[in-house]
Amino acid sequence: MAAFQLSLPGKRFVIGVPYLWLFVFFFLPFLILLYISFVDMGSDIHPFKPLWDGQAGVLRLKYENYLSIFRVTEGAPWFRTLYIDAYVRSIGYALATALLCLFIGYPFAYFIARSAPSVRPALLLMVMLPFWTSFLLRVYAWKGLLGDNGVINRFFMTVGLTSEPVQMLYTNVSMLVGMTYVYLPFMVLPLYANLVKMDFRLLEAAYDLGATPFKAFWLVTVPLSKAGIIAGFMLVFIPCVGEFVIPSLLGGPSNLMIGRVVWDEMFTANDWPKATALAVVMIALIVVPLALYYHYTGDRSEGGKP
Amino acid sequence: MRALLEKHFGKFWLALVFAFLYLPLLFMIVFSFNSTRQDARFTGFSLRWYEALLNDTKIIDGFWLSLKVALTTGVLSAVLATFAAFVLVRYRRFLGRTIFSGMVNAPLVMPEVIIGLSLLLLFVGAQNVFGWPQRGMFTIILGHTLLGMAYGMVVIQSRLLEMDRRIEEAAMDLGARPHQVFFLVTLPNIFQAILAAFLLAFTLSFDDVVISEFLSGPGVTTLPQVIFGYARRGINPTIYAAATLLIATVTVVIVSYAVWVARSTRKREREMAAAARQELKALGA
Numbered sequence: 001m002a003a004f005q006l007s008l009p010g011k012r013f014v015i016g017v018p019y020l021w022l023f024v025f026f027f028l029p030f031l032i033l034l035y036i037s038f039v040d041m042g043s044d045i046h047p048f049k050p051l052w053d054g055q056a057g058v059l060r061l062k063y064e065n066y067l068s069i070f071r072v073t074e075g076a077p078w079f080r081t082l083y084i085d086a087y088v089r090s091i092g093y094a095l096a097t098a099l100l101c102l103f104i105g106y107p108f109a110y111f112i113a114r115s116a117p118s119v120r121p122a123l124l125l126m127v128m129l130p131f132w133t134s135f136l137l138r139v140y141a142w143k144g145l146l147g148d149n150g151v152i153n154r155f156f157m158t159v160g161l162t163s164e165p166v167q168m169l170y171t172n173v174s175m176l177v178g179m180t181y182v183y184l185p186f187m188v189l190p191l192y193a194n195l196v197k198m199d200f201r202l203l204e205a206a207y208d209l210g211a212t213p214f215k216a217f218w219l220v221t222v223p224l225s226k227a228g229i230i231a232g233f234m235l236v237f238i239p240c241v242g243e244f245v246i247p248s249l250l251g252g253p254s255n256l257m258i259g260r261v262v263w264d265e266m267f268t269a270n271d272w273p274k275a276t277a278l279a280v281v282m283i284a285l286i287v288v289p290l291a292l293y294y295h296y297t298g299d300r301s302e303g304g305k306p
Numbered sequence: 307m308r309a310l311l312e313k314h315f316g317k318f319w320l321a322l323v324f325a326f327l328y329l330p331l332l333f334m335i336v337f338s339f340n341s342t343r344q345d346a347r348f349t350g351f352s353l354r355w356y357e358a359l360l361n362d363t364k365i366i367d368g369f370w371l372s373l374k375v376a377l378t379t380g381v382l383s384a385v386l387a388t389f390a391a392f393v394l395v396r397y398r399r400f401l402g403r404t405i406f407s408g409m410v411n412a413p414l415v416m417p418e419v420i421i422g423l424s425l426l427l428l429f430v431g432a433q434n435v436f437g438w439p440q441r442g443m444f445t446i447i448l449g450h451t452l453l454g455m456a457y458g459m460v461v462i463q464s465r466l467l468e469m470d471r472r473i474e475e476a477a478m479d480l481g482a483r484p485h486q487v488f489f490l491v492t493l494p495n496i497f498q499a500i501l502a503a504f505l506l507a508f509t510l511s512f513d514d515v516v517i518s519e520f521l522s523g524p525g526v527t528t529l530p531q532v533i534f535g536y537a538r539r540g541i542n543p544t545i546y547a548a549a550t551l552l553i554a555t556v557t558v559v560i561v562s563y564a565v566w567v568a569r570s571t572r573k574r575e576r577e578m579a580a581a582a583r584q585e586l587k588a589l590g591a
Binding site: 007010011014015017018019021022023024025026027028029030032033036104105107108110111112114115121123125126127128129130132133134135136137138140141142143144145147149150151153154181184213234238239241242243244245248249259262263266272275276279282283286290 | 312316317319320323324326327328329330331333334337346347386389390392393397400402406409410412413415416417418419420423424425427428431448451452455484509512513515516530533534537538541545546548549552553556557560561564568
């Protein structure tokens with residue numbers, strides 16, 4: 001089966017190097033994260049207390065860090081907290097961004113896939129190019145574009161669409177424009193990889209059988225590209241939930257997302273257990289759609305991604 | 307009629323989305339040459355923001371630090387990604403394969419905030435126990451490599467999967483030792499992908515704000531961190547100047563990489579065609 005076999009020590013070395021690396025820098029940190037989320041807050045010098053209280057000889061397991069995400073104090077109404085708001089907002093923005101990317105990106109990927117094979121590499125390169133230039137700088141540019149005295153407002157006023165500047169920066173508009181802009185290539189590339197493999201004669205067959213273009217598209221193209229749609233959706237949705245830079249630059253105080261809240265708890269409030277508990281809940285929120293995705297598509301870690 | 311409509315709508319949509327993708331880049335290039343701080347009116351051509359950029363020690367220091375970090379991250383990630391991809395593609399069964407494949411892929415879907423936070427906790431813990439490592443360049447490199455390795459792995463893995471393994475068998479049959487097969491046959495075959503992995507990890511590292519913010523120490527500020535600091539304060543055309551230089555560099559690198567790939571693919575195809583012709587001639591003779 002294998003073309004060449006390394007000796008056992010060789011094989012152990014090849015597997016061992018990346019394994020050890022990932023264990024130390026991925027698995028271990030996650031365990032520490034989980035551990036701290038269950039202990040008591042400490043002082044400035046020792047930001048958290050040990051789980052095992054040596055003096056009293058008891059285990060001090062604290063669920064309070066998690067409970068306080070859902071209810072700030074005893075007697076307060078459930079689910080009416082700043083944290084829940086931030087989670088809901090993060091998921092809302094992530095969903096809206098994924099949908100916007102899909103509506104803009106699907107036709108885009110479709111027309112690239114249907115263009116002449118000779119121009120496709122150039123078009124793809126044009127999609128990738130902004131993606132390789134700094135994400136931070138591209139987000140920053142929107143700050144200049146969307147500002148009250150920005151290019152877009154000035155354009156609107158010159159055309160006569162509005163007589164005074166419309167506030168777009170630090171609102172939902174700037175948040176969604178920025179996020180859609182940044183994550184669009186993540187939607188386009190898997191969709192393209194999927195659509196380019198499609199046999200377009202199937203569409204001709206549908207036309208010959210009397211389907212309208214819309215019907216043919218809806219009943220033939222879309223179902224065939226389902227895997228690409230789901231992959232693109234996940235690739236946009238997941239990083240959006242934890243987005244940190246875009247809300248910091250383009251969002252206002254009312255656009256607070258959970259990534260920022262974790263940061264504030266960690267460095268401003270110095271409440272490490274709370275910050276880690278918030279992070280653990282965030283991981284759970286991401287793992288659920290991911291698990292569903294793998295459940296429906298099967299584990300493709302060996303199948304090669306686009 | 308239908309085809310015509312589709313063709314025009316297609317062109318229109320492509321143009322529209324490309325305009326959306328390139329508007330911010332174009333905006334920064336144009337306004338980096340502006341003579342005033344105005345962000346909507348071009349008041350005249352000037353190079354003052356480039357001058358300001360070159361005299362800004364924070365930006366220059368950040369640039370050199372980021373370059374060092376990104377180069378180290380790129381090399382480390384490419385090496386580790388090659389190991390990881392090789393393990394995943396070639397070793398179908400070993401103890402803990404599922405955990406391994408999960409751990410390699412997980413950084414791709416973990417928000418950077420969580421990667422940064424959990425690594426910070428690890429380094430703080432290690433510092434309490436061993437007195438090492440100090441937070442700074444070293445810890446930033448480790449954090450970036452975790453991410454760069456995961457992305458690089460995807461690239462190298464897909465190349466390894468499509469590689470024709472019969473050429474390795476042929477080398478073995480001709481008496482090559484396993485390490486010779488790897489270095490003389492496998493590695494040259496996946497070299498393009500390893501280079502792509504390096505570039506990807508380099509770019510990720512050179513661009514990263516979040517992980518650096520978590521893992522940097524006092525006095526250690528990467529270029530994106532400097533820019534992030536400026537950016538939160540308001541409009542600063544110096545940043546546009548930095549962006550313009552970066553866009554120019556990236557364009558040159560990416561386009562030359564694409565040309566190089568296209569050329570070596572064509573060369574390989576030509577060589578294969580020539581070999582096939584020769585074989586046919588030999589058979590005919």
